[in-house]
Amino acid sequence: MSVEKNDILIKVVDLQKNFGELKVLKGVSEDIRRGEVVSIIGPSGGGKSTFLRCLNLLETPDGGKVYFEGTDITDKSVDINLHRQKMGMVFQHFNVFPNMTVGENITMAPVLLGKKTKAEAQKMAEELLQRVGLSDKINEYPQKLSGGQKQRLAIVRALAMEPDVMLFDEPTSALDPEMVGEVLQVIKELVKTGMTTVIVTHEMGFAKEISDRVLFMDGGIIAEEGTPEEVFENPQNPRTKEFLSKVLY
């Protein structure tokens, strides 16, 4: 398999997802290239999060295919756990593990899944925590962390698996306003390292600044996509225009 920059890392073909009668995704196709930073914006209920969660099969699609590094991961015979190891995910509500220390949150998965020895994982945890300014918290329990600190921990927990792509599901939506900046800063630095990133966000300014490409999702489809300049400065779809006129950024 080629690992050159710009090859297609995730290929989504005609993705469909229903919750009961409600059609949340009505046939979405999209390619995510290696090294690319893609932001997904749009109104609530438009299918952004569902789309993102289908990429690592946290939601099982009802139709269509998702190829990750050339493998159709919607195929039932594929071991999804192996592929998920290479797809980091960060959630709106952090979902750090309260029964483990900050350090253990990071080392648990790599050690359990045989990617690292305990010593290696420990060393990596120290480095990662230093990167996000949480070095002094390594032996604390998450209960003692602020929301912003929890989210920074959640990001490095995902990074500890050395993923090929990072998926962010509204990473700042549950944060107090004064903590949004610190989390966005961490994501910004991560993007600079060349990490392939897909981020569902309501932070329009941020999306504009970091993205290579912006997808506007509404009504279960990608209603518009393009460079940040195209989508934000010169939207073509009336729904994009309407949405952008309502949000402040």
Add this chain to the structure above:
Amino acid sequence: MIDNIVRVLEKYWPLFLEGLGMTLLLSAIIVLCGTILGFLIALLRMSRLKIFHIKPLNVVAAIYVEVIRGTPMLLQLYFFYFLLPEMLPFMDLPPTICVTVALCLNSAAYVSEVIRAGIQGIDKGQTEAARSLGLNQRQTMMKVVLPQAIKNILPALGNEFVMMIKDTSLASTFFAGELMTVYKTVSGIVYLPIEPLIIVGVVYLVVTFTLSKLVQLFERRMAASAA
């Protein structure tokens, strides 16, 4: 009355002690079997195995729990008291065994609900985070969900144990030899209905009170270690 209590105790204390021993033994067996069985039933109840649109294991476990919870325990004791010897005629089962089996099966249903509630009380986001890291379902359960659920489960389980101790008294219907059986025996001999009842009541109270205090102590230590 006090005089009578003292007299009864003086003469029959070994019997009461024996009854207490039997009650504790029965309780211990029921707690052990009930917990193990209850855990298995909880797993069945939460299994995702699907055939067409039905989850068969799920349904079986749900029916089991509903039947046990929806019928009187005394009825269940009668049922197994008569059923087991009929099913296994060659084994010559003593009544106490049949009754113990019934009590175990009963407590398993209640324990399974305690365990299920404890596990399902853990935020779904915890499972999603673990799965997104690449952990499989079993690893997620063992490393992330169960360690958190146990803190919800243990106190509730402690209260369940207290209930079980009291429930063993129903076994006296079949003269299982525990405290209430001793009550029946002693009151028959001394022709006093109330005094032996008070003695047995105090013994139950001491046991259950001690246990619930222990549960509380344990709960407090858990809360402290939760950090």
